[in-house]
Amino acid sequence: MAINIQDSNCLPLQEKIVHSNKMARAIELIILSFLISMLVYRVILFKDQNNSFPWLLALVCESWFTFTWILSMCIKWNQCSFQTYPDRLLKRVNEIDFPAVDIFVTTADPILEPSIITMNTVLSLLAVDYPLDKLALYLSDDGCSPLTFYSIVETTKFAKLWVPFCKKYNIQLRAPFRYFTSTSTPLENDSLEFQHEWKKMKNEYGNLYKKIELAAQRPFTCDCNSDFAVFRDVDRSNHPAIIKVISETKDLPHVIYISREKNPKHHHHYKAGAMNALTRVSGVMTNAPLMLNVDCDMYANNPQVFLHAMCMVFDYKNDQECGFFQFPQAFYDGLKDDPFGNQLANYYYIINGLAALQGIFYMGSNCFHRRKVIYGLSPNDKTKSGNIRNEDLHKVFGKSFELRESAAQILSGSNTNIENRTNPSSLIEAAIDVAGCSYEYGTHWGKKVGWLYGSSAEDILTGLGIHGRGWKSIITSPDPLAFLGCAPSTYQSSLTQQKRWAIGLLEILFTDKNPFLLTIKGNLWFRQALAYCWICLWGVRSIPEICYASLPAYCIITGSRFLPKGNEQAFIIPVGIFVIYNVYILWESKRLGVSLRMWWNLQRMGRVTALTTWLFAILNMMLKLMGLSKSIFEVTQKEYKSNDGDDVGDNDDKNVGRFTYDKSLVIMPGVVILLVNITALVNGVLRLLKVEYNKIWMEVLTLGLGEMFCSMWLLLCFWEFLKGLFRNGKYGIPSSTIWKSGILALFFVHLCRRSSQPF
Numbered sequence: 230m231a232i233n234i235q236d237s238n239c240l241p242l243q244e245k246i247v248h249s250n251k252m253a254r255a256i257e258l259i260i261l262s263f264l265i266s267m268l269v270y271r272v273i274l275f276k277d278q279n280n281s282f283p284w285l286l287a288l289v290c291e292s293w294f295t296f297t298w299i300l301s302m303c304i305k306w307n308q309c310s311f312q313t314y315p316d317r318l319l320k321r322v323n324e325i326d327f328p329a330v331d332i333f334v335t336t337a338d339p340i341l342e343p344s345i346i347t348m349n350t351v352l353s354l355l356a357v358d359y360p361l362d363k364l365a366l367y368l369s370d371d372g373c374s375p376l377t378f379y380s381i382v383e384t385t386k387f388a389k390l391w392v393p394f395c396k397k398y399n400i401q402l403r404a405p406f407r408y409f410t411s412t413s414t415p416l417e418n419d420s421l422e423f424q425h426e427w428k429k430m431k432n433e434y435g436n437l438y439k440k441i442e443l444a445a446q447r448p449f450t451c452d453c454n455s456d457f458a459v460f461r462d463v464d465r466s467n468h469p470a471i472i473k474v475i476s477e478t479k480d481l482p483h484v485i486y487i488s489r490e491k492n493p494k495h496h497h498h499y500k501a502g503a504m505n506a507l508t509r510v511s512g513v514m515t516n517a518p519l520m521l522n523v524d525c526d527m528y529a530n531n532p533q534v535f536l537h538a539m540c541m542v543f544d545y546k547n548d549q550e551c552g553f554f555q556f557p558q559a560f561y562d563g564l565k566d567d568p569f570g571n572q573l574a575n576y577y578y579i580i581n582g583l584a585a586l587q588g589i590f591y592m593g594s595n596c597f598h599r600r601k602v603i604y605g606l607s608p609n610d611k612t613k614s615g616n617i618r619n620e621d622l623h624k625v626f627g628k629s630f631e632l633r634e635s636a637a638q639i640l641s642g643s644n645t646n647i648e649n650r651t652n653p654s655s656l657i658e659a660a661i662d663v664a665g666c667s668y669e670y671g672t673h674w675g676k677k678v679g680w681l682y683g684s685s686a687e688d689i690l691t692g693l694g695i696h697g698r699g700w701k702s703i704i705t706s707p708d709p710l711a712f713l714g715c716a717p718s719t720y721q722s723s724l725t726q727q728k729r730w731a732i733g734l735l736e737i738l739f740t741d742k743n744p745f746l747l748t749i750k751g752n753l754w755f756r757q758a759l760a761y762c763w764i765c766l767w768g769v770r771s772i773p774e775i776c777y778a779s780l781p782a783y784c785i786i787t788g789s790r791f792l793p794k795g796n797e798q799a800f801i802i803p804v805g806i807f808v809i810y811n812v813y814i815l816w817e818s819k820r821l822g823v824s825l826r827m828w829w830n831l832q833r834m835g836r837v838t839a840l841t842t843w844l845f846a847i848l849n850m851m852l853k854l855m856g857l858s859k860s861i862f863e864v865t866q867k868e869y870k871s872n873d874g875d876d877v878g879d880n881d882d883k884n885v886g887r888f889t890y891d892k893s894l895v896i897m898p899g900v901v902i903l904l905v906n907i908t909a910l911v912n913g914v915l916r917l918l919k920v921e922y923n924k925i926w927m928e929v930l931t932l933g934l935g936e937m938f939c940s941m942w943l944l945l946c947f948w949e950f951l952k953g954l955f956r957n958g959k960y961g962i963p964s965s966t967i968w969k970s971g972i973l974a975l976f977f978v979h980l981c982r983r984s985s986q987p988f
């Protein structure tokens with residue numbers, strides 16, 4: 230795809246900017262030296278302990294913490310980012326030379342993912358600044374819902390007005406639900422013509438919104454003689470493939486609706502399966518060399534996003550080196566101060582660190598892939614060209630003749646034929662064939678080509694597969710941000726998401742794409758493997774975390790010790806770690822413009838998540854390994870926030886961001902830790918009350934200053950759960966969970982007592 234540079238002006242289209250990182254490195258090294266001193270101290274004093282159990286456990290946990298600290302240091306050591314220059318691109322490259330892009334939008338459920346959100350995603354993408362005849366938009370509907378189909382048909386009609394309007398007036402925000410807010414009006418000094426069209430457009434969008442709303446409210450009647458007939462009595466988990474070309478005119482990108490075949494006998498592999506069906510169908514119909522995938526809860530926020538992507542694509546070096554081009558996942562209307570810790574702000578330095586290695590992880594949405602990379606090519610495989618044996622193609626891509634033809638074209642790097650592009654509808658039969666649920670049997674789909682199966686974090690796994698072949702990746706963050714999406718806005722949906730990620734990430738370690746295997750056998754860089762290891766081990770971290778979190782309570786109850794005494798010199802080590810670490814993270818957050826409150830939320834949710842969803846994930850993984858459980862992809866609830874203030878549901882402002890609970894057992898370990906620590910603190914305080922006033926300081930020291938402090942710190946981290954114990958309704962932790970946790974907590978206390986009694 231690299232083309233000759235026509236311009237003498239050789240300014241780069243894309244630039245790597247290296248950020249100085251000396252200060253952060255120095256602080257991280259200081260923390261590391263403290264961590265190591267702590268380990269050394271433990272080893273030296275091991276023999277002097279009366280009760281060596283907590284000492285040993287602490288040593289093991291701290292070794293683990295030191296290990297993850299080293300991992301994260303390795304990732305963050307070099308910091309850089311990429312800048313792209315679309316205006317230089319427009320001067321240098323002719324629009325005719327832009328490559329075609331197939332756009333994939335996935336949706337799975339019109340209730341969890343309200344159609345109007347998905348339709349705004351679609352509209353924002355149809356209206357991007359890019360030659361219309363080079364784009365095709367495929368909407369994959371895993372819900373097989375006539376409502377989604379109806380919505381996309383109506384939306385396409387509206388798009389015929391919306392797209393020219395956006396382009397004519399160079400509108401910056403092309404997702405109508407964000408553009409037409411209740412407060413937005415055209416400016417007085419805008420032309421009369423604009424004001425007029427603006428009103429008309431707002432009206433039209435209002436109509437579209439109403440139509441979709443109305444259709445969502447009542448059961449769909451699928452008239453026998455209409456386009457909807459195929460949806461009659463359809464069962465979303467058992468139905469033939471439905472593919473409809475909704476628009477194939479010149480004044481709009483092609484719009485194609487796909488609901489791949491489903492059958493309970495065949496595993497459909499959730500989103501990864503949907504992406505593979507999209508890849509095949511688009512391969513048959515339009516076969517663009519680039520593919521962009523966007524989740525239905527994201528929208529293009531910067532109309533020039535494709536041009537930014539092309540800056541990366543056209544960079545000559547990238548053609549040989551770069552497998553995918555990612556844009557960040559940022560969120561609109563995110564809850565203030567991120568109470569559930571799910572807006573990913575704290576990964577900024579990790580992302581910039583990865584940029585200095587092989588590149589960012591694939592994050593599942595907002596990413597441009599080269600089709601040849603998804604088809605399994607490696608950077609040095611240039612010569613797969615020419616005669617690829619037909620049997621080989623059959624083995625890899627399956628039986629479809631049309632797909633094999635199109636794949637051969639991509640693999641040989643020849644320019645995609647144009648005939649396909651003009652009327653995809655002539656290829657519907659071939660497309661239906663490759664969207665079948667048994668198509669992949671005996672092929673490489675999901676194993677070596679396409680999105681990889683075997684993890685519910687299919688994005689990280691697929692990206693790992695690509696990096697493992699030696700490709701690099703790039704992330705760039707234009708201003709305004711390329712894409713915006715909605716972060717889960719309730720604690721329940723945030724739990725669903727974190728649970729799925731933690732399980733999915735662990736699953737990766739059990740596939741043949743294990744990062745270490747790929748370093749040894751494949752082309753994954755060693756430090757990149759460390760980065761994958763760091764993220765995939767999220768779930769495993771919960772074990773040392775829960776052990777460490779039980780230590781303070783154990784020590785207070787049994788009168789033993791896991792930290793140096795307050796009057797010992799070595800007390801400075803844990804205090805040092807605690808203070809420097811927290812100040813450091815605070816400083817990092819400040820540089821990102823994160824509020825103090827958000828910093829605290831992120832810190833406490835770090836503990837809460839580790840002791841709830843991550844622990845749950847590892848238990849789940851064990852069950853899975855024993856064959857007792859299967860992992861599923863639970864779709865998160867997306868909330869439509871209308872800008873007119875009439876929010877749906879009972880999300881009145883003051884309750885937004887409050888913790889809600891259901892009967893699920895995920896939060897139980899957190900509740901147990903909370904109860905155990907309360908018991909320990911009460912125990913400690915009672916003991917203090919018994920001693921004489923002038924001896925109280927001595928008693929505090931014997932109780933363990935460090936241990937008491939840790940226990941209180943944990944109480945602060947789990948403060949929301951503490952409140953949940955006393956609240957009712959959905960804001961309260963269900964009594965069944967409290968009972969079960971109470972029993973476990975009592976059991977723990979009992980065990981502590983037993984273990985401290987001489988046998």
Ligand SMILES: O=c1ccn([C@@H]2O[C@H](COP(=O)(O)OP(=O)(O)O[C@H]3O[C@H](CO)[C@@H](O)[C@H](O)[C@H]3O)[C@@H](O)[C@H]2O)c(=O)[nH]1
Nearest residue numbers: 335336337371499500503524525593594685686726864865
């Ligand atoms: O069977 C399924 C399940 C999900 N989806 C789609 O997958 C996308 C992501 O689902 P969502 O519930 O929004 O998950 P998130 O946790 O928000 O997604 C993050 O994590 C996923 C992996 O766990 C990635 O696939 C996503 O791209 C990434 O944004 C949505 O468009 C869904 O419609 C399907 O198409 N089919």
Ligand SMILES: [Mn+2]
Nearest residue numbers: 524526714865
């Ligand atoms: Mn999502």
